[in-house]
Amino acid sequence: MVTKQLVQNVLATKIEDIPQEVRDHGKRSFLNWMGVAIGAAQHESVDMVLELKNDLNGGEQVSILGREEKTDLLLATLVNGMSSHIFDYDDTHLDTIHHPSGPVAPVALALGEHLGLSGEQVLHAFILGCEVELRISNAVYPSHYQLGWHITSSAGVFGAAVAAGTLLELNEEEMLHALGLAGTQSFGLREMFGTMTKPFHPGKAAQNGLLAAMLAKKGFTSSKQVLEAKRGFANVLAPEHDLEKVNVNWGVDWELQKNAFKPYACGIVLHPSIDACINLRKHAEPDEVKSIEVSVNQYVLELTGKPTPQTGLEGKFSIYHTGAIAFLDGDAGEEQYSNEKVLDSKTVAFREKIKPVVNENMKEDEVYAKLTLLDGREFEVKIEHATGSIENPMTDEALIRKFTNLATPIIGAENTEALITTLYNLDQLPNLQEVLAVAGGQKLTTN
Amino acid sequence: MVTKQLVQNVLATKIEDIPQEVRDHGKRSFLNWMGVAIGAAQHESVDMVLELKNDLNGGEQVSILGREEKTDLLLATLVNGMSSHIFDYDDTHLDTIHHPSGPVAPVALALGEHLGLSGEQVLHAFILGCEVELRISNAVYPSHYQLGWHITSSAGVFGAAVAAGTLLELNEEEMLHALGLAGTQSFGLREMFGTMTKPFHPGKAAQNGLLAAMLAKKGFTSSKQVLEAKRGFANVLAPEHDLEKVNVNWGVDWELQKNAFKPYACGIVLHPSIDACINLRKHAEPDEVKSIEVSVNQYVLELTGKPTPQTGLEGKFSIYHTGAIAFLDGDAGEEQYSNEKVLDSKTVAFREKIKPVVNENMKEDEVYAKLTLLDGREFEVKIEHATGSIENPMTDEALIRKFTNLATPIIGAENTEALITTLYNLDQLPNLQEVLAVAGGQKLTTN
Numbered sequence: 001m002v003t004k005q006l007v008q009n010v011l012a013t014k015i016e017d018i019p020q021e022v023r024d025h026g027k028r029s030f031l032n033w034m035g036v037a038i039g040a041a042q043h044e045s046v047d048m049v050l051e052l053k054n055d056l057n058g059g060e061q062v063s064i065l066g067r068e069e070k071t072d073l074l075l076a077t078l079v080n081g082m083s084s085h086i087f088d089y090d091d092t093h094l095d096t097i098h099h100p101s102g103p104v105a106p107v108a109l110a111l112g113e114h115l116g117l118s119g120e121q122v123l124h125a126f127i128l129g130c131e132v133e134l135r136i137s138n139a140v141y142p143s144h145y146q147l148g149w150h151i152t153s154s155a156g157v158f159g160a161a162v163a164a165g166t167l168l169e170l171n172e173e174e175m176l177h178a179l180g181l182a183g184t185q186s187f188g189l190r191e192m193f194g195t196m197t198k199p200f201h202p203g204k205a206a207q208n209g210l211l212a213a214m215l216a217k218k219g220f221t222s223s224k225q226v227l228e229a230k231r232g233f234a235n236v237l238a239p240e241h242d243l244e245k246v247n248v249n250w251g252v253d254w255e256l257q258k259n260a261f262k263p264y265a266c267g268i269v270l271h272p273s274i275d276a277c278i279n280l281r282k283h284a285e286p287d288e289v290k291s292i293e294v295s296v297n298q299y300v301l302e303l304t305g306k307p308t309p310q311t312g313l314e315g316k317f318s319i320y321h322t323g324a325i326a327f328l329d330g331d332a333g334e335e336q337y338s339n340e341k342v343l344d345s346k347t348v349a350f351r352e353k354i355k356p357v358v359n360e361n362m363k364e365d366e367v368y369a370k371l372t373l374l375d376g377r378e379f380e381v382k383i384e385h386a387t388g389s390i391e392n393p394m395t396d397e398a399l400i401r402k403f404t405n406l407a408t409p410i411i412g413a414e415n416t417e418a419l420i421t422t423l424y425n426l427d428q429l430p431n432l433q434e435v436l437a438v439a440g441g442q443k444l445t446t447n
Numbered sequence: 448m449v450t451k452q453l454v455q456n457v458l459a460t461k462i463e464d465i466p467q468e469v470r471d472h473g474k475r476s477f478l479n480w481m482g483v484a485i486g487a488a489q490h491e492s493v494d495m496v497l498e499l500k501n502d503l504n505g506g507e508q509v510s511i512l513g514r515e516e517k518t519d520l521l522l523a524t525l526v527n528g529m530s531s532h533i534f535d536y537d538d539t540h541l542d543t544i545h546h547p548s549g550p551v552a553p554v555a556l557a558l559g560e561h562l563g564l565s566g567e568q569v570l571h572a573f574i575l576g577c578e579v580e581l582r583i584s585n586a587v588y589p590s591h592y593q594l595g596w597h598i599t600s601s602a603g604v605f606g607a608a609v610a611a612g613t614l615l616e617l618n619e620e621e622m623l624h625a626l627g628l629a630g631t632q633s634f635g636l637r638e639m640f641g642t643m644t645k646p647f648h649p650g651k652a653a654q655n656g657l658l659a660a661m662l663a664k665k666g667f668t669s670s671k672q673v674l675e676a677k678r679g680f681a682n683v684l685a686p687e688h689d690l691e692k693v694n695v696n697w698g699v700d701w702e703l704q705k706n707a708f709k710p711y712a713c714g715i716v717l718h719p720s721i722d723a724c725i726n727l728r729k730h731a732e733p734d735e736v737k738s739i740e741v742s743v744n745q746y747v748l749e750l751t752g753k754p755t756p757q758t759g760l761e762g763k764f765s766i767y768h769t770g771a772i773a774f775l776d777g778d779a780g781e782e783q784y785s786n787e788k789v790l791d792s793k794t795v796a797f798r799e800k801i802k803p804v805v806n807e808n809m810k811e812d813e814v815y816a817k818l819t820l821l822d823g824r825e826f827e828v829k830i831e832h833a834t835g836s837i838e839n840p841m842t843d844e845a846l847i848r849k850f851t852n853l854a855t856p857i858i859g860a861e862n863t864e865a866l867i868t869t870l871y872n873l874d875q876l877p878n879l880q881e882v883l884a885v886a887g888g889q890k891l892t893t894n
Contacts, residue, residue, distance in 0.1 A: 220496075
């Protein structure tokens with residue numbers, strides 16, 4: 001009955017049943033998603049997947065973010081879902097390490113454009129899709145993730161199907177079949193981390209979920225109890241699970257409100273150190289600095305102890321590089337993790353002043369940092385909750401800065417500014433034309 | 448090293464390294480696959496999936512078996528893989544309950560047509576794909592299947608990738624990435640059995656595997672140790688496994704030779720009873736029969752004890768209906784499991800003469816049957832290995848009869864006859880034009 005109850009909950013939840021603060025956080029999530037997708041839109045792996053359009057002689061139906069091409073619905077969801085995860089810079093439901101927007105937002109965007117739906121309809125489908133996938137993640141985490149499943153795709157496929165099913169106006173029977181078709185296509189191994197296949201996961205989950213809903217709409221049949229059946233999703237993919245969590249307090253608690261945004265383009269364990277170094281830079285110019293001692297949990301240094309990174313990707317796993325750019329630039333975006341920045345002589349010289357120290361008293365998300373100047377003066381800072389955590393969320397100002405840094409090099413400053421205004425107004429838009437006129441599918445002008 | 452060794456084995460195995468009897472059984476497997484695919488080509492679920500071509504404004508690249516439409520490569524593999532599993536009448540590797548052709552043959556066919564390759568190249572790719580998926584199945588069976596995975600899709604996706612990779616001429620590095628991309632897309636829950644989603648599985652596995660190889664060819668990166676990695680395929684999807692079996696005796700033992708064909712369009716547990724009733728019909732006309740007592744293993748009656756089936760599908764789970772049509776018609780094909788046949792008054796009357804009896808001494812694949820006539824005469828028969836088992840394989844004559852019964856209503860007698868001749872000659876064909884001129888993608892003439 002879990003699956004059936006979930007479908008009934010979804011179908012009963014109209015946009016006006018969703019509290020204003022949840023809608024607002026939904027809009028923020030959608031905006032954050034679109035920023036990271038546009039930012040990575042010119043990546044070589046996106047080029048490769050987009051070539052499929054020509055390989056398959058495919059149709060031109062909907063827009064690709066940050067690109068001039070248009071593709072058919074299914075390919076567009078694959079591409080837009082993939083690009084949003086390439087920088088590892090998308091949103092995170094911290095309780096389950098699930099990145100909710102990746103599999104869901106591309107579906108809402110593609111169908112919204114294709115069917116000429118309103119911004120409110122798109123937001124409604126997006127919020128319901130995220131809520132469903134996150135509740136399913138709650139039910140199977142941590143055993144499912146620990147076993148080796150990339151939960152963003154393996155549970156995300158349900159969210160994609162619900163978003164699509166909402167916009168295709170599936171009835172109860174059809175939505176049940178859509179979830180069955182989605183669940184049987186659940187996939188994604190964590191072994192793929194560190195390769196192009198990791199960001200492929202949310203894109204493919206979006207595509208699988210959309211396909212599920214499209215077929216269900218035609219009367220294609222599937223199991224109606226995919227979550228709880230003996231050989232269904234939970235029993236097969238999660239050694240331990242609690243399906244009670246799928247429907248508990250539906251409409252009262254909203255998992256999407258626990259969705260956090262990354263202010264920095266690297267693993268979350270480095271975020272407190274970045275906050276600390278940005279805080280300390282007000283006290284001195286770089287050439288006045290003798291050292292910055294950064295006290296962290298042992299686990300942090302295990303993951304980020306690379307002293308001499310050679311590429312941008314390696315820089316993301318180096319507390320030395322990361323501390324240096326945070327102090328020098330006051331930020332840690334994609335620009336600070338470029339290959340050039342990692343090899344830049346000023347950065348390389350400064351990173352030798354970063355002195356990490358393991359301190360048993362530090363939690364994983366804490367840091368204590370001490371700045372020592374050449375003249376002997378010292379300044380200290382302790383970070384207990386990094387920017388972007390639930391306790392210390394990114395401000396809208398910071399979110400807009402992140403979006404701007406990501407989108408401007410791809411679609412230009414003017415389009416970026418217009419897009420931000422439009423997305424904060426998403427639920428008032430009669431359709432998505434205003435969004436897509438600047439976000440993709442049109443001739444790009446970046447100057 | 449398992450994955451790497453497997454790829455090296457695949458790349459080192461040229462068509463001339465494959466023994467003639469394996470090639471011959473490969474041709475039989477391909478023919479059997481095409482027959483069941485053509486036979487189900489007009490099923491309503493095929494109509495639904497083919498509508499995606501219009502929904503997506505898709506390209507026309509390659510043929511759909513038993514249909515006039517053409518679609519792009521990826522959609523064609525989905526459709527042709529699905530239709531071949533709709534009747535549950537395709538081939539079976541009895542050691543692992545894996546139906547090997549479904550995920551692999553559609554890929555070989557589609558790329559063979561698209562690239563204008565020879566029949567020998569297509570057969571080569573088909574055999575290698577089957578060999579890989581069956582060896583992977585051997586390594587994870589039975590725990591993988593018992594957990595709830597539909598092994599035909601979950602392991603089949605590797606076979607699809609290898610077949611595609613062979614025809615796309617991937618090098619070692621690319622083939623490793625293709626297997627990584629395929630393995631992470633492994634999917635398919637047994638909970639879907641009994642719905643349209645079951646036959647969807649091999650089709651989607653074919654599509655996923657083809658996509659994997661197409662992306663790998665472009666330089667898309669993935670894990671190079673998908674089978675053996677800590678969070679790779681075997682550890683995540685099979686509680687117990689023995690990866691030794693993947694490469695053992697490569698080139699000496701051929702799993703494809705253990706591929707069996709179903710002579711009858713129902714579950715394999717009923718096949719001995721059908722053989723018995725067909726054997727007994729030589730002794731009497733239907734109106735002379737008092738009863739046919741059929742002694743079977745308890746498990747057989749549990750699965751097939753439905754006394755009064757109302758639909759063709761229910762008829763497949765009724766030893767009463769099945770015994771009746773086997774005696775009356777001397778066959779048990781799709782025609783004998785039509786809705787009309789199940790409700791036909793002559794069949795309904797005769798099925799009351801079928802008397803199943805549980806006999807502890809009978810193995811699951813054995814049956815003892817006794818025909819009693821109204822005049823008191825009795826005739827007996829014992830079946831130890833049903834037709835279609837490894838010990839008693841279908842003759843080419845029976846295979847041709849099966850193919851003819853399936854294909855004739857869809858593509859007509861003349862095309863069917865031509866197709867059989869052509870497929871037995873597959874490895875001599877310069878390209879697939881002769882096959883596809885009669886099997887699909889052309890204007891169908893069934894009279």
